[in-house]
Amino acid sequence: MEKIKVLLDTDIGTDIDDAVCIAYLLSHPRCDLLGITTVTGEAEKRAELASALCMRAGRDVPIYPGASTPILLEQRQKVAQQARALGSWPRNTTFPRGEAVEFLRRTIRANPGEVVLLTIAPLTNIGLLFSVDPEIPSLLKGLVMMCGRFLDPPPKGYGPVEWNAVGDAHATKVVYDARVRRHRSIGLDVTMQVSMSAERFRKTFRDIPLFAPVLDWAEIWFSERPEGTTFHDPLAAATIFEPALCTYRMGTAAIDLREGNDFGLMHWNPGGPGSPHEIADTVQVEKFFAHYVSVVGSA
Numbered sequence: 674m675e676k677i678k679v680l681l682d683t684d685i686g687t688d689i690d691d692a693v694c695i696a697y698l699l700s701h702p703r704c705d706l707l708g709i710t711t712v713t714g715e716a717e718k719r720a721e722l723a724s725a726l727c728m729r730a731g732r733d734v735p736i737y738p739g740a741s742t743p744i745l746l747e748q749r750q751k752v753a754q755q756a757r758a759l760g761s762w763p764r765n766t767t768f769p770r771g772e773a774v775e776f777l778r779r780t781i782r783a784n785p786g787e788v789v790l791l792t793i794a795p796l797t798n799i800g801l802l803f804s805v806d807p808e809i810p811s812l813l814k815g816l817v818m819m820c821g822r823f824l825d826p827p828p829k830g831y832g833p834v835e836w837n838a839v840g841d842a843h844a845t846k847v848v849y850d851a852r853v854r855r856h857r858s859i860g861l862d863v864t865m866q867v868s869m870s871a872e873r874f875r876k877t878f879r880d881i882p883l884f885a886p887v888l889d890w891a892e893i894w895f896s897e898r899p900e901g902t903t904f905h906d907p908l909a910a911a912t913i914f915e916p917a918l919c920t921y922r923m924g925t926a927a928i929d930l931r932e933g934n935d936f937g938l939m940h941w942n943p944g945g946p947g948s949p950h951e952i953a954d955t956v957q958v959e960k961f962f963a964h965y966v967s968v969v970g971s972a
Contacts, residue, residue, distance in 0.1 A: 676705040677913060678787050678814075680777060682739070683906075684712050684794035686719040686753030689894040692726060692887045694793055694906035697965060699730040700883065700972030703914055707780055707788065708735040710773040712798045713840065714751035716741045717768060722755060725764035725886050730972075736765070739773030739798040743841035750795070750840065755890040762886050774801050778809060785812045789913055792818045792848075793906035795837050800844025803851050815855035819864065819909040820845070821926060823941040823952050828865040835861050838928060839937030845928045849950070856950050858926060859912060860939070863919060863953040864905035867961055871901040881969055907965055908956065918961050919953040926950045 679698060685691035698704045709727075711719035716738035727734045742748050769776075777798070781788050790813055792799055803810055810816070822828070822835040838845050849856075869877070874891065878884040894902060912919055924944040929935045941952065 674703060676703050677789055678705045678707050678784055679913065680707050680780060680788055680790050681709045682712060682790070682792045682794055682798050683709060683723065684719060684750060685722045686715065686755045687750055688905070689755070689887070689891045689902050690904055690906045691793055692722065692755070692890055693902070693904060694910050695723060695726050696883050696887055696969055697907050697910055699727065699732055700969045701914060706732070706734055708737065708776060710737045710739045710777060710798050712739045712794045714741055714748050715753040715756065718753040718756040720768050721759055721764050721766060722753065722890070725759060725762040728763045729886055730883055735776065736768060737773035737776045738768050738770070740801065743795065743797050744800060744843045746841060746843070755893050758890045758893055760889070773798055774805060777802050778806050781809055781812050787814055789813070789815045789817060791910055791913065792816070792820065793837070793909060795840025796820070796844040796848050797841040800841065800847040803847050810851035810853045813853050815857065816853045817857045817859070817909055817913055819859050819906050821858050821860040821939040821952070822862055823858070823860050823926060823939055824862040824954065828861050831861060831865070834937040835939065838939055842928055842930055842937045846930060849926055849928060852949060857912065857921070857952070858950065859909040859919070859953045861905070863956045864908050865903060866956055866958050867904040867908050869901050869904065871895045871899060874901060877966060878969070883969065883972060904961070904965070908961060911961060911964060912953070915964055918957055918964065920955045921951045922954050923948040923951055926952065
């Protein structure tokens with residue numbers, strides 16, 4: 674069984690779907706998780722959450738806290754709320770400081786053409802990485818992102834901009850301007866279809882040992898959103914191993930940096946083969962959930 678080398682950049686600690694995504698990566702038999710970097714406010718507490726989950730899985734995965742503030746903008750996500758439920762979960766509490774971007778750069782250069790970079794957070798770390806070493810995008814096997822909203826109308830209950838894209842919009846521009854062998858975005862247009870009620874979430878995962886801390890942290894999320902959660906990030910991860918879960922369109926994506934209501938809006942221009950970007954446009958919802966549960970339940 675050929676494994677796929679993956680680097681993950683995450684803002685675990687706010688929306689529970691980051692932890693749900695990491696549980697999937699730790700469980701997937703074809704995932705060689707080379708390391709995790711964290712981003713946005715309280716990046717070190719986010720690293721502790723990632724560490725607790727890795728330890729729960731019995732895995733020694735390198736974890737590096739990254740940038741806590743965007744390149745130019747004010748941080749919109751200042752607190753890692755789920756860190757309040759870290760409690761007594763075993764974890765590392767000290768991490769290398771100021772080394773996240775260098776860790777990503779070094780790891781990708783050591784594995785040219787072999788690493789899929791998965792981003793499920795605002796793109797500060799990745800924008801910095803691509804800026805300090807412009808050759809890095811060409812050395813990736815692929816870039817897969819939970820980022821953007823590309824198709825109209827916006828999903829019900831959401832505005833025109835997407836959180837990860839606008840959180841550090843200048844870094845987002847750097848990342849979308851880069852040329853990568855496969856540059857795939859799984860946007861809100863599609864991820865909003867893979868939602869699960871809080872009741873179903875608790876019932877589905879209560880007997881899976883790896884999910885014990887996730888269920889603990891999820892209660893903080895459900896206290897604010899009692900309706901449940903959406904598997905934005907796990908869907909992006911799943912397309913690395915099961916791309917046929919979604920269908921895709923080729924074209925060019927760009928972020929709007931003009932001041933005003935359109936700041937952070939993603940613009941999409943369809944194109945043919947050779948276009949720089951690929952976006953998801955449909956998902957097989959129940960097939961995705963069956964796949965996800967089969968992976969985490971059999972680990």
